[in-house]
Amino acid sequence: SQTIHQWPATLVQPVGSPLSLECTVEGTSNPNLYWYRQAAGRGLQLLFYSVGIGQISSEVPQNLSASRPQDRQFILSSKKLLLSDSGFYLCAWRKQNTGELFFGEGSRLTVL
Amino acid sequence: SQKIEQNSEALNIQEGKTATLTCNYTNYSPAYLQWYRQDPGRGPVFLLLIRENEKEKRKERLKVTFDTTLKQSLFHITASQPADSATYLCVWNAGNMLTFGGGTRLMVKP
Numbered sequence: 134s135q136t137i138h139q140w141p142a143t144l145v146q147p148v149g150s151p152l153s154l155e156c157t158v159e160g161t162s163n164p165n166l167y168w169y170r171q172a173a174g175r176g177l178q179l180l181f182y183s184v185g186i187g188q189i190s191s192e193v194p195q196n197l198s199a200s201r202p203q204d205r206q207f208i209l210s211s212k213k214l215l216l217s218d219s220g221f222y223l224c225a226w227r228k229q230n231t232g233e234l235f236f237g238e239g240s241r242l243t244v245l
Numbered sequence: 246s247q248k249i250e251q252n253s254e255a256l257n258i259q260e261g262k263t264a265t266l267t268c269n270y271t272n273y274s275p276a277y278l279q280w281y282r283q284d285p286g287r288g289p290v291f292l293l294l295i296r297e298n299e300k301e302k303r304k305e306r307l308k309v310t311f312d313t314t315l316k317q318s319l320f321h322i323t324a325s326q327p328a329d330s331a332t333y334l335c336v337w338n339a340g341n342m343l344t345f346g347g348g349t350r351l352m353v354k355p
Binding site for chain 1: 276277279281286287288289290291294334336338341343344345346347348
């Protein structure tokens with residue numbers, strides 16, 4: 134069966150520091166992968182999606198970037214965090230035939 | 246751009262009653278709509294999907310309807326239980342595009 138993991142689960146970072154969140158999927162090949170951000174009490178905002186290695190589409194211009202170095206690995210990064218980057222970050226993979234999304238456990242980022 | 250609107254106010258109902266949540270969208274109809282449940286501090290979990298050519302879909306105590314004329318989907322939970330308390334998200338889906346509504350928080354009181 135397919136599983137998705139992301140880490141770290143929680144982190145507190147100072148403004149201006151770098152960020153790296155990692156997401157890996159097991160049990161499926163060539164998945165469509167997504168990064169979402171959820172601010173407190175708000176809906177999910179799509180940040181990036183990827184349909185294959187090295188292929189990244191950005192939905193929102195910001196100081197975040199994403200990379201897909203391997204088929205089942207998706208990384209969210211920032212060189213310098215802003216206060217507004219605080220939130221709950223969710224990685225997801227999408228089932229091709231039905232379109233449903235499967236989410237990781239989430240990473241809660243607090244920028245101070 | 247596509248907008249998905251869900252009632253941002255919490256829905257409070259009594260245990261045993263039917264909960265009905267609304268999802269409205271603008272512009273054009275999606276290929277399908279999805280509904281997810283999200284508990285605090287967790288990622289959303291898929292519940293149901295309904296295609297544009299389907300009017301109704303059921304799964305146990307859950308029922309989803311899709312009206313392309315009204316541009317609306319309704320999500321029903323019958324015989325609601327306190328364990329059904331969560332935030333429910335509607336997702337508009339066409340191709341690779343998925344747009345989430347803001348979610349509606351449901352509180353089922355014993």
